[in-house]
Amino acid sequence: MSPISAQQSALNPDADSLTPAQRMAERAAIDRSCRTPCLVFFGTSMFWLMLGTILAIIASTKLHTPEFMVSLPFFGDVGLLTFGRIRPAHLNTVIYGWASTAALGVCVWLMARLCRVQVMNTWILVTAGALWNLGVFVGMLGILLGWSTGVEWLEMPTQAAFILFTSYALMSVWAILMFANRKPGHIFVSQWYIFGALFWFPWLYGCVQILLLLQPVEGSVQGIINWWFAHNVLGLWFTPIGLATAYYLIPKVTGKPIHSYYLSILGFWSLALFYSWNGGHHLVNGPVPAWIISVSIVASAMMIIPVVTVAINHHLTMKGSFHLLKTSPTLRFVVFGAMSYTLASLQGISMAFRISNEVTHFTHYTIGHSHVGMYLFFTMMMFGAMYYIMPRLVGWEWPSARLIKIHFWCTAVGGVVMIIALAGGGIEQGLKLVNIWLKEAPTEANPSGTPYSFMEILAGTLPWLWVRTMSGILIFIGHVAFGINFVLMLLRRGERRLTPTLLGEKSSSPKLEAVTA
Amino acid sequence: MNKLSTLFVGIFITFVSAWLGLVVIPYIQLGGLKPEKDEITGALMPPALSGSAQRGRLVYAANGCVYCHSQQVRGSARRLPEGEVPPDIARGWGARRTFPRDYLGERPHFLGTMRTGPDLANVGLRYTADWQHRHLYAPAAISRGSTMPPFRYLYKKQRIVGAGTPDALDFSLIPGVEPPEEGYEIVPTEQARDLVAYLLALRRSSYDLPEAAE
Numbered sequence: 001m002s003p004i005s006a007q008q009s010a011l012n013p014d015a016d017s018l019t020p021a022q023r024m025a026e027r028a029a030i031d032r033s034c035r036t037p038c039l040v041f042f043g044t045s046m047f048w049l050m051l052g053t054i055l056a057i058i059a060s061t062k063l064h065t066p067e068f069m070v071s072l073p074f075f076g077d078v079g080l081l082t083f084g085r086i087r088p089a090h091l092n093t094v095i096y097g098w099a100s101t102a103a104l105g106v107c108v109w110l111m112a113r114l115c116r117v118q119v120m121n122t123w124i125l126v127t128a129g130a131l132w133n134l135g136v137f138v139g140m141l142g143i144l145l146g147w148s149t150g151v152e153w154l155e156m157p158t159q160a161a162f163i164l165f166t167s168y169a170l171m172s173v174w175a176i177l178m179f180a181n182r183k184p185g186h187i188f189v190s191q192w193y194i195f196g197a198l199f200w201f202p203w204l205y206g207c208v209q210i211l212l213l214l215q216p217v218e219g220s221v222q223g224i225i226n227w228w229f230a231h232n233v234l235g236l237w238f239t240p241i242g243l244a245t246a247y248y249l250i251p252k253v254t255g256k257p258i259h260s261y262y263l264s265i266l267g268f269w270s271l272a273l274f275y276s277w278n279g280g281h282h283l284v285n286g287p288v289p290a291w292i293i294s295v296s297i298v299a300s301a302m303m304i305i306p307v308v309t310v311a312i313n314h315h316l317t318m319k320g321s322f323h324l325l326k327t328s329p330t331l332r333f334v335v336f337g338a339m340s341y342t343l344a345s346l347q348g349i350s351m352a353f354r355i356s357n358e359v360t361h362f363t364h365y366t367i368g369h370s371h372v373g374m375y376l377f378f379t380m381m382m383f384g385a386m387y388y389i390m391p392r393l394v395g396w397e398w399p400s401a402r403l404i405k406i407h408f409w410c411t412a413v414g415g416v417v418m419i420i421a422l423a424g425g426g427i428e429q430g431l432k433l434v435n436i437w438l439k440e441a442p443t444e445a446n447p448s449g450t451p452y453s454f455m456e457i458l459a460g461t462l463p464w465l466w467v468r469t470m471s472g473i474l475i476f477i478g479h480v481a482f483g484i485n486f487v488l489m490l491l492r493r494g495e496r497r498l499t500p501t502l503l504g505e506k507s508s509s510p511k512l513e514a515v516t517a
Numbered sequence: 518m519n520k521l522s523t524l525f526v527g528i529f530i531t532f533v534s535a536w537l538g539l540v541v542i543p544y545i546q547l548g549g550l551k552p553e554k555d556e557i558t559g560a561l562m563p564p565a566l567s568g569s570a571q572r573g574r575l576v577y578a579a580n581g582c583v584y585c586h587s588q589q590v591r592g593s594a595r596r597l598p599e600g601e602v603p604p605d606i607a608r609g610w611g612a613r614r615t616f617p618r619d620y621l622g623e624r625p626h627f628l629g630t631m632r633t634g635p636d637l638a639n640v641g642l643r644y645t646a647d648w649q650h651r652h653l654y655a656p657a658a659i660s661r662g663s664t665m666p667p668f669r670y671l672y673k674k675q676r677i678v679g680a681g682t683p684d685a686l687d688f689s690l691i692p693g694v695e696p697p698e699e700g701y702e703i704v705p706t707e708q709a710r711d712l713v714a715y716l717l718a719l720r721r722s723s724y725d726l727p728e729a730a731e
Binding site: 355 | 521524525527528529531532534535536538539540543544546547548575577578579580581582583584585587589591592593594595598601604607608614615616617619620621622623624625626627628629630631632633635656657660661662663664665666667668669670671
């Protein structure tokens with residue numbers, strides 16, 4: 001066999017000089033070695049997903065029905081249940097509990113697969129996983145009990161952050177050991193992203209812990225650093241992991257290599273260069289130096305490059321394989337996630353300009369945007385990854401195709417409805433708040449027109465917020481279906497299948513997703 | 518890109534550039550900012566918070582007011598017609614926009630990202646302490662249609678001794694809410710008093726800054 005070029009190995013996860021039988025044996029051994037740590041990460045992430053969704057529904061309901069769940073029997077009114085604690089508890093549970101934990105599980109598996117070595121030092125991973133969960137638990141409890149730091153995205157008390165950081169440091173040590181032991185000559189596209197993410201996140205997190213909480217800077221500078229962090233958590237932690245997943249799973253399921261090496265390179269480096277400068281656009285028109293905002297707006301606009309290159313690259317890889325979306329659960333979630341990534345990014349770019357930001361900032365539109373990113377993109381991507389990885393860990397296929405379908409349709413429809421409600425409500429709210437949408441148009445006698453009063457604007461958002469709560473319930477139903485399937489699988493219930501569980505008609509190309517692929 | 522070293526150097530440099538730009542340089546630029554001294558009275562602008570108001574900041578953080586309230590008066594990016602002021606100012610949220618100096622000493626910052634409720638940068642100029650207590654206790658009774666959560670857990674019921682507590686809630690001004698039974702009163706806890714002291718101290722338009730003259 002001819003030697004494999006760097007380009008080939010970057011594009012094709014199966015570029016090696018093994019015979020199919022050898023390759024199957026190697027993969028089976030690797031998957032087996034991932035079993036314990038990955039199940040620790042995935043299993044606990046499921047718990048946080050459920051809890052996070054319940055907290056979301058409570059918070060969402062409180063926004064239109066403020067007397068909902070304010071008191072406990074015997075205790076009367078309690079601070080623990082107030083909106084201002086439930087909301088950050090939701091955010092921290094889904095960001096650190098669900099999304100990051102699932103991401104770490106996916107990282108472990110992808111690293112083992114792509115370095116082509118079995119997981120060593122499992123104890124490091126299991127310890128890291130246990131600590132991570134302990135950190136999230138302490139942090140969430142701290143927020144509910146009123147010990148929040150008050151800084152958005154970093155509300156967990158510093159004790160919890162310290163535990164999380166220790167856990168992450170263990171993960172990094174493990175990752176370095178894995179990289180050092182990898183089979184030579186291979187760095188697949190996904191590994192660029194994982195490598196970046198594992199380096200960027202601890203720096204970000206460590207830096208803000210020091211500058212915002214341990215030796216805090218003041219006022220406006222805090223705001224700048226706060227949003228530098230919060231934006232980069234998405235851009236330099238979740239986005240790379242999500243894209244690494246897509247870059248690996250799309251070729252795996254379709255059986256084709258990534259379309260273009262140059263697009264992959266351009267997409268990666270432009271993301272690294274521009275995303276990290278975006279944070280300032282959260283403070284447009286705010287009390288910070290104008291140059292910071294200008295630089296961030298320019299960087300946000302430049303995001304068009306990584307977004308469009310990645311979209312084209314994925315689309316051209318998928319071309320000719322779209323029929324697989326009917327049958328493959330993995331592909332359906334992953335492609336949905338990848339398309340949402342494009343949408344989330346284009347939406348983000350459109351919100352970064354001074355004029356558009358004046359309308360959308362401070363409204364539900366922004367909340368909607370973060371859910372396009374964190375839910376429709378990242379969460380759906382993690383679902384796709386778990387559909388692919390879990391059978392290989394457990395040695396058992398997903399018990400029920402119907403539950404997969406319920407999961408997909410409830411989360412997809414629920415997610416889209418939520419985005420529409422928040423975007424629609426947000427635009428109405430924003431246009432009225434800046435007096436573009438007036439109650440009475442200007443007349444000669446009243447040259448600037450009559451703006452809506454604040455209370456009228458508030459009332460206008462309520463129907464949209466009700467729709468959002470409904471969509472949350474739909475999403476919750478989807479998560480419950482997923483949870484049931486997950487537990488049944490761990491219990492090895494349902495019939496024993498030799499081929500993967502597919503959706504729809506059974507005939508079309510089941511082999512591609514077989515457990516050994 | 519099959520060399521780990523190349524990859525690492527690139528990942529490092531891209532990140533460091535943004536770190537310098539968005540963390541280090543702003544820190545250097547704004548870190549040395551000092552309060553302005555009023556030439557006549559010698560008063561500091563912005564004034565320092567009292568001890569009670571300082572503690573009130575923590576109550577504000579713990580109960581998540583920041584998820585519904587911003588504290589910044591923005592300018593407008595649009596070209597407004599002659600004589601028209603930016604919408605934040607038109608809504609009565611402040612007489613001028615706010616500047617970095619207005620936020621000196623704030624840890625954590627409460628710039629905020631959401632306006633489910635009105636901006637609070639200058640709320641201390643708008644209401645009395647008694648109004649604030651009544652509003653925190655029963656927002657919907659004070660502002661009809663309000664979705665602000667009630668903060669009744671920051672208040673406590675106690676037996677009236679003597680003439681009663683001066684800042685006990687006056688239920689004749691809280692329409693539709695049951696007063697406590699005969700002989701009892703509802704009074705703010707220490708936390709509620711600190712919180713209101715903080716809210717009353719939010720008066721950024723009450724002093725002028727040189728940068729506001731531009």
